Amino acid sequence: MVAAGSYTPSFSVRRGRRRVLVANGDEDAVTLAIEAAQDCLTRYEGPVDELHLAFARPELVNGPQAEIVREAAGLDASVTVSVSAGDSLAGLAALAAAMNAVQAGRVRSVLLVAAESGDGERVSAGAVAVLVAGSDAPALRPGAQRSAGDVVYGNWTDGDGVRHIGDGRYLDRYVADHAKAALAALDGPPPAAVTGVAAAAVAAACGSDRSAVLPDRGVAGPLLAVLAAGSAATGSAATVVATTASRAVALSIEVDAGARPLLPALPGPVPELPEPIEVRSSPPLSLPGGSPFFRRSARELLRLEGARCDGCGHVVFPPSQRPVCPSCHGYGFTPAPLSRTGRVYTSIVNRFLPTGFGDQMILVLAELDDGSRYWAPTSGMGPDEVEIGAGVELRIRRFTGDGGAPVYAMKFVPPRTARETESRDVA
Template structure:
């Protein structure tokens, strides 16, 4: 693993006894995955041969979601794309497959993204991306995986995630047994305790396996195990470590080696995030002027998801959107070369609209920003209140959902606060997201 990236949303809510990170209403498994993939690719210069996406929800597997992520991540259509969905261990299975493919010389590199929309009660939203590549450079090297589980009646899965219908202490005991068995199969029982534990009953697992309580990581669903690998690896430079990840019925233990000189791959995690009294739910959104099923979006996907303009071969003038601007307004030439627009800029002018057509909600902020490359872009804001927007303020363009129009979601750029502002000025307080808030 030569590079990693992650994305966690900027809001927390309390759900029962738990405080979890939740995505904004226009974020979902797709936008979270795009964020993590882009974050990872900023740290990796080489080619990407394969993209694998691990979703938590099977209904995302056969839709356009994986191709949306590929396009927005700037990966061309020739990149092999594969998708899995399943329990929260799906990311580890994909990691093993990616390691095998690279070690066998079948591919040079795999970008693996695990994305969790956090729809269930206890699970935080977020996504993690890792780049597995054939590399001689110092790297985090995942090793063998072993799993253990058994028949646990009383577990029940529905839209709110896994619940145990019996005594919660049964569950702690069962899962701890699975974790110990998986560890025993991986290493001798007198080996070092797991450096990171994540998943169902993680606290009980840590206790049973002799790990320090600081080894327990928040439950991030399908993104959790890969984050645990990165966390353990970052703490173990020049040595080996183990990681345990659990579901209610099964545990996986995984060994990692970290070459001396490896830079910590653990992505920056957010500091304290603002608490919202109620979970954000603005997922419903009105239809656009064309449905997502229109050929329009097939023609426009690349330019809208990549924010890709075109530079005139004759005079250098940049046009956007290139699908609608095929003759240069400056020199009247016909030849263009793709040219990504800058994703960062400053508010040039903006409006707060409080009188919207039916279906659009009560208020919308729209910004015209001057981008760092001198071009301009107009878009709604996401996650910014009216008091946070002023002429001259720094903004960034990120992929967000514009509509879910009857299950045909459409994605394009919106303005969000700059990343440094979103992440609490660069804090790496990974443990501030506390579980089991009393």
């Protein structure tokens, strides 16, 4: 593992003593994955041969979502994509597959992204990306991996009789038993990071102290745990345990001496909301998501890619609708990505909206840093943040998800500098 990236959404809600991170209504596992992938790729210059995505929700498997992430992350169409989904250990399975593929020399590098949309109750939203490459300087090397688990349909039998996992006490004990078994098979030290179901009980059973317990980040959790343990164990080995309600996985990680920590920078404290942002039923677009239109325009919309006239240098957008240069009337163009940061040139707050569009919609025309302009709705911004001259940044968000394939394109968000960032403990 030679590089890592992450994305944490901008809001949280309080659930008992915990703060659970929640995504905006137009963020989902796909947009979170795109954010983390882009973050990771800013720290890696080499080629990417495969993109592997891990989602917790199986409904994300049978669409073009993986291809959307590939396109938006700027990866070439020749990059093979695959998806693991099913439970929160999907990311670890993908990691093992990636390591094996690289070690076997089948591929040079794999970008692995685990994205969790969260549940607003227990599981935080967020995504983590890891670049696995067969270079001669790997920083983190997962070693032996063992898992333990049972087929469980609500009940299981222990020495004292039939137990039901709906009873929290028994679930904790059951999961902890498996975790201990997995760790014992590895013959590793007490885990440096524990994540997943019954994490506190697992940590106690495995001899770790409470600081090893990470908040539940769903499918993103195990990869974050690997990175956290690895960062804390430079030049030595560490173990990680990740659990679901029926399975526990233990890994041993070796960290090269002198390796740069791969723990991704996470944003600082995020504003707390009274309740998770309700995912509104999105209004239909003028074309269904499955329309060939979105296939034709995927690259220009997902990458904000204009076209520069080969004759005079004029940049047109969107290229699919501007085949002739309005400046010199030439026909030859070369792709030209537009800037993704800029300042508000003019903005409006629409309060009289078609049914399904919510109570208000803010739309911004921004002057981008390269001098071009772009018009888009905002995401997670208030009217006071879009006054003329205010800084804005374009990021991929969902436009609609109803009635077919979801559609993703750029929206304006507060600029990264305003999203107070600081490196902090994953916990």
